[in-house]
Amino acid sequence: MERVVTINLNGTSYQLEEPAYDALRSYMARAEAALGANPDKAEIVRDLEQAIADKCSAHLSPGKSVVSATEMARILEEMGPVEGEAGEEQADAGAAPQHEPWRPARRLYRIYDNGAWTGVSAGMAAYAGIDVTWVRVFWILSGLFTGGFTCLIYLVLIFAVPVASTSEELAAAHGAPFNAQEVIERARREAGRFAETSSAQWRREERRWRRSWRRQQRNWDAGWAAGAAQAAAAPAHPVGYLERMFAGLFALVFSIITAALLIAFLIVFFSILGNGSVMGWTPPHDVPTWLVLVVLAIAYAAISSPFSALQRTSYATLNGRRSGGGAEGLATLAIVIIAGAFAWTYSDEARAFIEQGYVVIRDFVTYWSSQS
Amino acid sequence: MPSADEQFAGLRKGLLEFAILTFVSGRTSAYVGDILEALAPTPFATQEGTLYPLLSKLRREQFVDYQWVESGQGPPRKYYQLTDKGSGRLGELAAYWRHLTSTLESLGR
Numbered sequence: 001m002e003r004v005v006t007i008n009l010n011g012t013s014y015q016l017e018e019p020a021y022d023a024l025r026s027y028m029a030r031a032e033a034a035l036g037a038n039p040d041k042a043e044i045v046r047d048l049e050q051a052i053a054d055k056c057s058a059h060l061s062p063g064k065s066v067v068s069a070t071e072m073a074r075i076l077e078e079m080g081p082v083e084g085e086a087g088e089e090q091a092d093a094g095a096a097p098q099h100e101p102w103r104p105a106r107r108l109y110r111i112y113d114n115g116a117w118t119g120v121s122a123g124m125a126a127y128a129g130i131d132v133t134w135v136r137v138f139w140i141l142s143g144l145f146t147g148g149f150t151c152l153i154y155l156v157l158i159f160a161v162p163v164a165s166t167s168e169e170l171a172a173a174h175g176a177p178f179n180a181q182e183v184i185e186r187a188r189r190e191a192g193r194f195a196e197t198s199s200a201q202w203r204r205e206e207r208r209w210r211r212s213w214r215r216q217q218r219n220w221d222a223g224w225a226a227g228a229a230q231a232a233a234a235p236a237h238p239v240g241y242l243e244r245m246f247a248g249l250f251a252l253v254f255s256i257i258t259a260a261l262l263i264a265f266l267i268v269f270f271s272i273l274g275n276g277s278v279m280g281w282t283p284p285h286d287v288p289t290w291l292v293l294v295v296l297a298i299a300y301a302a303i304s305s306p307f308s309a310l311q312r313t314s315y316a317t318l319n320g321r322r323s324g325g326g327a328e329g330l331a332t333l334a335i336v337i338i339a340g341a342f343a344w345t346y347s348d349e350a351r352a353f354i355e356q357g358y359v360v361i362r363d364f365v366t367y368w369s370s371q372s
Numbered sequence: 373m374p375s376a377d378e379q380f381a382g383l384r385k386g387l388l389e390f391a392i393l394t395f396v397s398g399r400t401s402a403y404v405g406d407i408l409e410a411l412a413p414t415p416f417a418t419q420e421g422t423l424y425p426l427l428s429k430l431r432r433e434q435f436v437d438y439q440w441v442e443s444g445q446g447p448p449r450k451y452y453q454l455t456d457k458g459s460g461r462l463g464e465l466a467a468y469w470r471h472l473t474s475t476l477e478s479l480g481r
Contacts, residue, residue: 040432048420051420080420083422083426
């Protein structure tokens with residue numbers, strides 16, 4: 001079963017199989033790179049799109065609405081590589097028209113590869129062109145020497161650096177030229193390496209590869225879902241690098257805010273339940289405790305809801321889809337747990353407070369079970 | 373031994389502009405499909421990827437111009453025709469080509 005992408009070529013929409021869309025997009029990207037500063041670039045690109053659209057139409061009929069990957073490969077082969085002005089000048093000079101392969105801008109991405117946990121180190125290693133082990137050693141040592149300060153930087157990077165989810169982005173992460181040939185070569189090299197290693201190791205590699213493949217697939221699903229939604233109006237294009245970076249930073253900031261609000265709520269809740277007062281303030285005697293707690297819960301919901309909405313939006317932008325899959329809730333919970341663990345370790349007061357909260361819950365459960 | 377097709381690619385490439393101007397000069401107007409089809413069986417066989425940038429360069433140099441013409445099916449098409457400046461250029465190219473071939477012949481003698 002193939003996923004289908006709807007695209008818009010010069011005002012007409014076409015449905016392409018996913019690999020066909022990938023191939024077309026990289027062809028157009030290389031065409032634009034080859035045309036460089038050509039003053040008629042926009043017009044030539046339109047002409048090329050129109051020519052591809054015409055060729056797509058030739059492959060379609062009332063009974064067949066989707067252009068397959070093989071058909072697209074044939075169409076792009078018929079189109080031939082797009083030649084820029086530089087190529088012509090070279091030919092005039094008698095040199096072989098050997099183009100410098102198109103290189104995308106090198107960018108820092110997170111890469112789930114080689115048993116990566118968050119992909120930050122693998123991405124940095126790919127960016128710098130060094131072995132991932134060095135980067136991991138650097139993080140661990142710097143974390144030890146700075147008393148955990150660099151761990152915070154690492155945490156921010158997890159949010160701020162987008163994951164390389166398409167083969168094109170993976171190429172950009174390495175600063176490698178992206179074309180079909182390169183992808184095939186890489187696959188062949190990997191296959192060769194697998195064949196050499198022992199079977200146990202091979203199985204392990206395969207499991208790991210499957211895991212990252214599933215992850216990749218989820219990302220693609222998200223990307224295409226977003227792409228398909230846009231396709232009706234404009235050519236599909238994924239959320240940009242900068243957009244994702246800011247979405248990641250906002251996601252972190254709003255996660256911290258919602259986590260802080262939740263912690264504050266828990267503190268006030270258990271203070272009132274345990275001591276009948278919070279920070280020296282006692283609720284009026286004629287108001288029952290349960291009512292104070294209900295008002296508190298409503299106030300918490302009212303204050304935290306806009307922040308969690310912003311947090312949800314950030315995660316949705318980050319993942320390129322509407323429903324965040326609960327990632328934002330998990331992030332908040334993780335921050336609360338980490339903050340709690342820190343407080344437990346470093347502050348006696350916090351420890352006493354958490355223990356008191358535990359006693360309150362235990363008493364409540366005992367009370368509840370004795371009632372029913 | 374590579375075929376003549378592969379060996380003399382550079383030579384043909386330099387002459388492609390000449391071939392296109394000649395083809396366009398032979399009729400009132402031509403669209404890209406006509407040009408590709410006409411060149412396909414010749415040594416000047418080319419592809420859209422090469423032809424569109426070259427045509428836009430020729431237009432920028434004012435050797436050809438185009439008009440949008442409605443087509444029976446699909447969107448309107450660009451029909452190219454030779455300009456006066458273009459026919460001047462074609463004359464120069466033809467004269468230079470004759471000069472080149474006669475030079476080559478005289479060199480062999």
